[in-house]
Amino acid sequence: MYFSLTEEQQAVKEAARDFAQNELLPGVIERDIKAEFPTEQVRMMAELGFMGMMVSPEYGGGGMDTLSYVLAMEEISKVDPSCAVIMSVNNSLVCWGLEAYGTEEQKQKYLTKLATGEWIGSFCLSEPEAGSDATSQRTTAEDRGDHYLLNGTKNWITNGSTSKVHLVMAQTHPELRHRGINTLIVESDWPGVTIGPKEDKLGIRASDTCSIMYQDVVVPKKNRIAEEGFGFKFAMQTLDGGRIGIAAQALGIAAGAYERALVYSKERKAFGKPISAHQAIAFKLADMATEIEAARMLVYRAAWLKDQGLPYSAAAAMAKMFASDVAMRHTVEAVQIHGGYGYVREYHVERLMRDAKITQIYEGTNEIQRLVIARNILKGQLYVPLFGAAWEQTA
Numbered sequence: 001m002y003f004s005l006t007e008e009q010q011a012v013k014e015a016a017r018d019f020a021q022n023e024l025l026p027g028v029i030e031r032d033i034k035a036e037f038p039t040e041q042v043r044m045m046a047e048l049g050f051m052g053m054m055v056s057p058e059y060g061g062g063g064m065d066t067l068s069y070v071l072a073m074e075e076i077s078k079v080d081p082s083c084a085v086i087m088s089v090n091n092s093l094v095c096w097g098l099e100a101y102g103t104e105e106q107k108q109k110y111l112t113k114l115a116t117g118e119w120i121g122s123f124c125l126s127e128p129e130a131g132s133d134a135t136s137q138r139t140t141a142e143d144r145g146d147h148y149l150l151n152g153t154k155n156w157i158t159n160g161s162t163s164k165v166h167l168v169m170a171q172t173h174p175e176l177r178h179r180g181i182n183t184l185i186v187e188s189d190w191p192g193v194t195i196g197p198k199e200d201k202l203g204i205r206a207s208d209t210c211s212i213m214y215q216d217v218v219v220p221k222k223n224r225i226a227e228e229g230f231g232f233k234f235a236m237q238t239l240d241g242g243r244i245g246i247a248a249q250a251l252g253i254a255a256g257a258y259e260r261a262l263v264y265s266k267e268r269k270a271f272g273k274p275i276s277a278h279q280a281i282a283f284k285l286a287d288m289a290t291e292i293e294a295a296r297m298l299v300y301r302a303a304w305l306k307d308q309g310l311p312y313s314a315a316a317a318m319a320k321m322f323a324s325d326v327a328m329r330h331t332v333e334a335v336q337i338h339g340g341y342g343y344v345r346e347y348h349v350e351r352l353m354r355d356a357k358i359t360q361i362y363e364g365t366n367e368i369q370r371l372v373i374a375r376n377i378l379k380g381q382l383y384v385p386l387f388g389a390a391w392e393q394t395a
């Protein structure tokens, strides 16, 4: 068992850290206050190859492994979780799905531009009345021979107003329930597509989250991903990988808040010594460091399983659930360690605390993650344990 990174992974981590510290940190508070989309920063992320990290070079991507992607997500999330989610959706929910299931024509037309970051993508599954219960899609894709007629509304879409390419899940055969759902590639400037106003959010305020309305949008059949009726399974498989990205985002938020709390606690004095020398604070730091390390192991392991071609659905759910709970718990503690300073913007931890909350909600609430984990346990398909023996052999 190796707990070390390869040279390439280490280089990715350092590049992401430098970028986050030098380019993201300076304007992050202002972008949060103004809820301003980081256009220039996303352009730089594209230039650095962060928008299509795992896509094969043949389609303009970085050809990297999932662990490298996770390392970059972690470093960027320590500083600017808004930029991280823009990157995560493009990498894992859009590029990954297109590469895994798209036709060659779809890859040439869409993936090549998404992987380089020339275009941004969005993943349009959630609806006003279908969030956790994702099989209950009300958006319809009526079969009209050579095309589908798309009608419906999608909610809370990350990259909503900035994405050129939408992957939209819609119901074609309601009588077949989830087996009647298709995923369609829709371009944002097609007639009938209307983007709603940007949501005014508690956290990740710089990322744009919108509803999108589709009214009689003509989608050519060649823009359906994979075979008829595969749209729901496509969404579920794609989300399995997406959850690793969000787990990495949560890990980065927790680690970023911890690093700030550690530095502050060594500088700030009370009762004649640094507050880190008081057991009340030292024990908080010990708990934070331990739980963040545990989250890191779960996140890296989920990435590793994916890279090995082993089942990772439950491992991704565990990583996302645990890391997001750690992020929420320890950003609150980071604010507490900072005392009154923690409550003001310039110390960053109040923003990280607000940003942490969404990681317990999007890409499947933590209640849904528990459902996914429990179902895998009961099916005897928990995961391949660390030490290599198949679960079936040890159960």
Ligand code: CAA
Binding pocket: 085, 089, 123, 125, 126, 131, 132, 133, 134, 135, 156, 157, 158, 178, 232, 233, 236, 237, 239, 240, 313, 362, 363, 364, 365, 368, 371, 372
């Ligand atoms: N991989 C492949 N197939 C899967 C799967 C997976 N991980 N999970 C489920 N499926 C298949 C099942 O096998 C089943 O197929 P069959 O009928 O052919 O056997 C089908 O999908 C339906 O599954 P269930 O019977 O388990 O359906 P359910 O309704 O009981 O549960 C659910 C489904 C797990 C709750 C699912 O609806 C879910 O994950 N909900 C959460 C949705 C979500 O994560 N939304 C995030 C929105 S995107 C976002 O947040 C992006 C962003 O902005 C950052």
